[in-house]
Amino acid sequence: MSGLDETLLDDTEATVRVRFVVNGRKVACEVAPRETLVDCLRNELELTGTHAGCEMGACGACLVQLDGRAVHSCLMYAVQADGARIDTIEGLTESGVIADLQAEFHRRNALQCGFCTPGMLVNAHELLSQVAEPNREEIRDALSGNYCRCTGYEAIVDAIDAVAKARCEGGGAT
Ligand code: FES
Numbered sequence: 001m002s003g004l005d006e007t008l009l010d011d012t013e014a015t016v017r018v019r020f021v022v023n024g025r026k027v028a029c030e031v032a033p034r035e036t037l038v039d040c041l042r043n044e045l046e047l048t049g050t051h052a053g054c055e056m057g058a059c060g061a062c063l064v065q066l067d068g069r070a071v072h073s074c075l076m077y078a079v080q081a082d083g084a085r086i087d088t089i090e091g092l093t094e095s096g097v098i099a100d101l102q103a104e105f106h107r108r109n110a111l112q113c114g115f116c117t118p119g120m121l122v123n124a125h126e127l128l129s130q131v132a133e134p135n136r137e138e139i140r141d142a143l144s145g146n147y148c149r150c151t152g153y154e155a156i157v158d159a160i161d162a163v164a165k166a167r168c169e170g171g172g173a174t
């Protein structure tokens with residue numbers, strides 16, 4: 001007899017039912033209490049456009065909108081988002097609200113492997129919804145929590161800058 005409480009070695013956890021409005025659709029799923037929101041989105045809801053990179057709030061790959069604000073879905077448990085409206089890169093794409101940003105990223109080669117791109121776009125969308133025409137320093141500052149390991153940032157800043165200017169002039173960037 002070791003005296004060890006065997007229940008402490010049992011890594012199976014009771015699941016919890018959570019409900020969200022994801023990309024405009026009501027969904028419910030069963031999650032472990034410690035399942036992160038990014039894992040829930042990817043594994044339970046098959047929304048794999050949201051990426052898990054560092055899983056510690058440093059790289060920005062996991063950004064989604066929660067009730068209209070960008071959040072790191074790796075830093076939240078899914079249960080913490082119960083009842084919230086969540087918009088992922090898939091929903092933002094379907095709605096067309098970032099179509100000009102996506103087109104400009106494509107036109108300017110502002111991505112290579114694309115791993116960072118969903119988070120970059122969520123963050124750029126948030127920035128342009130708060131600041132109509134940010135200067136390049138403000139764009140760089142806004143992207144300071146988004147790591148890109150292969151493209152470099154110049155083209156990304158160029159793309160966001162171009163979209164901001166085009167929107168202010170009343171047209172799309174493309
Ligand atoms: S995976 Fe969330 S910030 Fe890197």
Ligand code: FES
Pocket residue numbers: 110111112113114115116117147148149150151
């Ligand atoms: S495009 Fe590859 S990490 Fe940014």
